[in-house]
Amino acid sequence: MTDPNWLDEREQRAWRGFLAVNAAVRGRIARQLQQETGLSSADYAVLVSLSEAPGGRLRVFQLRVAADWEKTRLTHQITRMTSRGLVVREPCPDDPRGAFVTLTEAGWEAITAAAPLHVAHVRRWFFDALDPRHVEALLDLNDTVLAHLREADRTDGAACPPCDVPPSCDDVLP
Amino acid sequence: MTDPNWLDEREQRAWRGFLAVNAAVRGRIARQLQQETGLSSADYAVLVSLSEAPGGRLRVFQLRVAADWEKTRLTHQITRMTSRGLVVREPCPDDPRGAFVTLTEAGWEAITAAAPLHVAHVRRWFFDALDPRHVEALLDLNDTVLAHLREADRTDGAACPPCDVPPSCDDVLP
Numbered sequence: 586m587t588d589p590n591w592l593d594e595r596e597q598r599a600w601r602g603f604l605a606v607n608a609a610v611r612g613r614i615a616r617q618l619q620q621e622t623g624l625s626s627a628d629y630a631v632l633v634s635l636s637e638a639p640g641g642r643l644r645v646f647q648l649r650v651a652a653d654w655e656k657t658r659l660t661h662q663i664t665r666m667t668s669r670g671l672v673v674r675e676p677c678p679d680d681p682r683g684a685f686v687t688l689t690e691a692g693w694e695a696i697t698a699a700a701p702l703h704v705a706h707v708r709r710w711f712f713d714a715l716d717p718r719h720v721e722a723l724l725d726l727n728d729t730v731l732a733h734l735r736e737a738d739r740t741d742g743a744a745c746p747p748c749d750v751p752p753s754c755d756d757v758l759p
Numbered sequence: 760m761t762d763p764n765w766l767d768e769r770e771q772r773a774w775r776g777f778l779a780v781n782a783a784v785r786g787r788i789a790r791q792l793q794q795e796t797g798l799s800s801a802d803y804a805v806l807v808s809l810s811e812a813p814g815g816r817l818r819v820f821q822l823r824v825a826a827d828w829e830k831t832r833l834t835h836q837i838t839r840m841t842s843r844g845l846v847v848r849e850p851c852p853d854d855p856r857g858a859f860v861t862l863t864e865a866g867w868e869a870i871t872a873a874a875p876l877h878v879a880h881v882r883r884w885f886f887d888a889l890d891p892r893h894v895e896a897l898l899d900l901n902d903t904v905l906a907h908l909r910e911a912d913r914t915d916g917a918a919c920p921p922c923d924v925p926p927s928c929d930d931v932l933p
Contacts, residue, residue, distance in 0.1 A: 589875035590882060599894050600881060602901030607781040609908055701763035707774060708764060714907030715900070720773050722896035726889070727776030733888030734783055 614706040622699045627662050628671070629703065632688070632696040635672065641688035644677070648686065671695055788880040796873045801836050802845070803877065806862070806870040809846065815862035818851070822860065845869055 592600060615626040624632070634649045635641050648659065663686055666672045671692040677683035688696070715723075766774060789800040798806070804824045809815050824833060837860055840846045845866040851857035862870070889897075 589878050591878055592881065592886075595894060595898065596886060599897045599901070600885065602905070603781070603885075603897060604785075606901050606904045607777070610904065611778075613908070704763050704765055707766065710908065710911075711774065711777075711904065712766075712770060714904045719896075719900050719903060720769060722893075723773045723777060723900060724769065726893050726897060726900075727773070727780050729893060730780045730784065730885065730888045731776070734787070734884065737884075 610710050613710045614703065617706050618699060618703055621702050622695070624695065624699055628666060629696075629699060631662065631666060631686075632671065632692060632699070635686065635688045635692065636696045641693065642675075642685050645684050645686055666692075784884050787884045788877065791880050792873060792877055795876050796869070798869065798873055802840060803870075803873060805836065805840060805860075806845065806866060806873070809860065809862045809866065810870045815867065816849075816859050819858050819860055840866075 611626065618624055618626065618629060631648055634647075635643055638647070645659065645663065648663075654662075663672065663674070667674060670689055672686050673689055675685045675687055677685060712720075785800065792798055792800065792803060801824050805822055808821075808823045809817055812821075819833065819837065822833065822837075824836065828836075837846065837848070841848060843865075844863055846860050847863055849859045849861055851859060886894075
């Protein structure tokens with residue numbers, strides 16, 4: 586292996602800052618929302634994901650919580666939310682091994698109550714710091730990195746899980 | 760409560776992109792590093808944090824893994840790394856309730872082997888997408904948000920845990 590191409594001082598600061606800003610902003614929003622509503626950031630992400638889907642319903646593999654979640658962790662998350670009455674599991678008519686997750690009335694109420702609080706925290710901890718120039722730069726950065734990742738997937742033929750491969754839902758249905 | 764100040768379309772894209780880029784980049788780096796070295800991203804964060812400390816040693820509350828980790832999750836993380844021989848726990852001479860975590864020889868070997876792989880992945884999934892203008896904009900964005908958070912802490916008198924309040928280490932020492 587050739588000598589590692591270590592990050593220079595500016596790159597190091599940019600990378601660590603990128604991680605630190607994300608962790609700090611998400612951490613603050615998560616703590617406040619938890620205190621105010623009892624919802625964790627994972628609960629909130631699942632509720633948002635479902636509330637934006639037709640009929641408040643998605644296949645388990647379509648739920649967006651976080652890219653680095655293992656399947657078993659998602660399964661436990663859904664189990665906890667089911668036992669709290671926020672979502673229900675339903676079998677797929679088209680796929681006997683598959684499962685849907687659907688928002689309940691209580692789930693709709695929870696996301697409706699939490700969303701105005703959440704957006705206030707996103708403004709307080711993130712957008713209140715930024716001017717239009719920062720937002721412009723962030724949009725450009727996001728688009729650039731995401732296009733780079735898509736291009737890498739296309740070239741490698743290795744798409745990121747779980748976008749393309751519906752996992753078996755056996756572990757979700759009882 | 761007044762009407763929520765919802766994000767407009769550009770802010771929505773900027774916020775969701777900010778989350779998506781972070782999750783996608785960290786997810787890819789984590790998966791590759793896990794495959795190559797058996798280290799999770801949390802293992803790696805703990806090893807880096809210790810390797811940069813004098814004597815490879817930190818108090819538990821000084822370990823940086825992720826801002827949203829609960830104390831019990833950090834305790835379990837350290838327990839697992841101890842059982843794999845990557846770190847050892849040692850009592851604090853100055854604080855009978857406190858604990859140090861120290862890198863072992865195997866821990867040093869693990870971080871020394873993993874760091875060149877990790878930096879290659881950070882380049883591949885992040886810096887290879889960026890030009891110097893992006894890095895400049897990112898440094899500015901990071902500094903701006905972190906200064907805003909520090910200022911909010913100063914004004915609120917509410918510093919972010921766990922920076923300032925050393926938690927009891929009872930739950931870490933056996």
